[in-house]
Amino acid sequence: MERIIITGALGQIGTELTLKLREKYGEENVLPTDIKEPEDEQLKGKPFEILDVRDMDRLVEIARDFKPDTIMHMAALLSATCEKNPQLAWDINMGGLVNALELARESGLKFFTPSSIGAFGPSTPKENTPQVTVQRPTTMYGVNKVAGELLCDYYFEKFGVDTRGVRFPGLISHVKEPGGGTTDYAVEIYFEAIRNGRYTSYIDKDTNMDMMYMDDAVDAIIDLMEADGARLEDRNAFNVTAMSINPGMVANEIRKHIPEFELDYDVDPVRQGIAESWPNAIDASQAVRQWDFEPKYNLARMTEVMLEAIRNKA
Template sequence: AVFLTNVCVSCVCAGGLGQLGIGLAQILREQYGSENVILSDIKKPPSHVLNRGPFVYADILDYKHLRELVVNNRITWLVHYSALLSAVGEANVALARKINITGLHNVLDLALENSLRIFVPSTIGAFGPSSPRDPAPDLCVQRPRTIYGVSKVHCELMGEYLHYKYGLDFRCLRYPGVISVNTPPGGGTTDYAVQIFHDALSTGHHECYLRKETRLPMMHISDCHRATVEFMQAPQCQLSLRTYNIAAMSFTPEEVAQEIRKHLPHLKVTYNPDSVRQTIADSWPVRFDDSNARRDWGWEPAFGLQELVSDMLQSIRNKRATDGLSIS
């Protein structure tokens, strides 16, 4: 979680050591002060995270402890990132149900009890094979076939219900696949689009677990963070929805490989589709319709495929050089 505290805003981020929490906390700390943004997780944080601002241990399933954190730190915003992603969730449905649904209810109850504003991300996985795929609009049939997707649809509907019944300031964005150099893949179906960059610069070979023509919506992590902050800061009067799609680009494994080859012509990609992840990907949209986000609160991405590839390759080169690793 990310928790924002009570000077002008106070925030706690649950699941804060995952792909998104650390970067979002850094942006919020630059705007609101380091002491007003608290990261939380059940994992031991690396030293560079501890040095940047407050961190607390918090188990999303321990409601009493979460309530103590909120009360003692005068929290006003709660950002809830704790979740098991699509492929990992399918491997442990019982645990995914606990974390993704019971954990959600804990933070929703906390938000209601303490008049918090709450942001929870949703996902491309909230759509299913009967949803419109090209593009998928904000409002349509959603019949996902993963526990991750089911839990996120549940989240969207519960948040909207609590907003209209009790006035809860619940906000939710459906993220596409998020591509970042700073954290390793975390068990999502779109994670190949992170791994391929590391493989291109380390071994020159990537084995992809999806078919080469599998098109999915993707986004650079900096666009994802910026969309989240802009959405959190948007006045309520501008919002016609509580859950919005956000989009930036849509590509296939072969298309991103071809773009990488403009920089690294030696890259070899082989395809060995994994039945679980391929089935999941085939049930998801190939593009998002984010026209409501663009109209209501001015969303506009900065990164297309060319910019994404150039930035990722340069960032991974720099990181490998800093770590003393070779570059293929």
């Protein structure tokens, strides 16, 4: 990778991905785009373009001027938001993906887009979920992700587009606060622990889901995109994860730093239903074998870093 366009650069992953890529490849070689101007001080006043990913003409115009060799397509609505407006979710998540893939095909670009554990469904094996397995999601978000995985494989097989992608679990970060995902409790709980010393979880106490700290997620994207393509038996939808946790486990870790922290529950049936349709713990061995995936953060280390960073913001 030498020159990179990022769509959805102000989203959950995009902000930190943009900063890391600029640090690694140079500010002038990374162009973030999104539907609104950045508010983050680290992005203000630096190269940035307004883009609705459904606008193919605008996407082509930006690429023509910037001349990238890689596009990282991060623009998408998240799981809970998709259920509130499934038609809009289809328009953005699938329409935007097709446009980005077409740009990659026409311009010979390397291509990355993330999938999610949301691509799995109730009939998927819950424990040690394989990379290739039953995928029958019951949410619009999940349908979008499965369709996206297949579409990226199609563009690789049919047109030779160098498509690559991972299935992310819940992602935890202190930089960008939650934006409509089922796993957002695992971010909110840290902020509320510092602000109020208590948290009410919308996910039930024994509901395990896979998670990763954002630094590991960003590193995974870059590592996969830099990997030797000859090693990749798969192209898209690599399972990646760092930990399988539930709200009680996070609370217990927080209490090592804030002993008086209180956790209670007010379960949201929509997000709880989505969570129960996903695996409890997935198998990331193919990512390890094919491109040396290796997360650095476990629950204990992540909790320490999260709490310290949020305290410093307060």
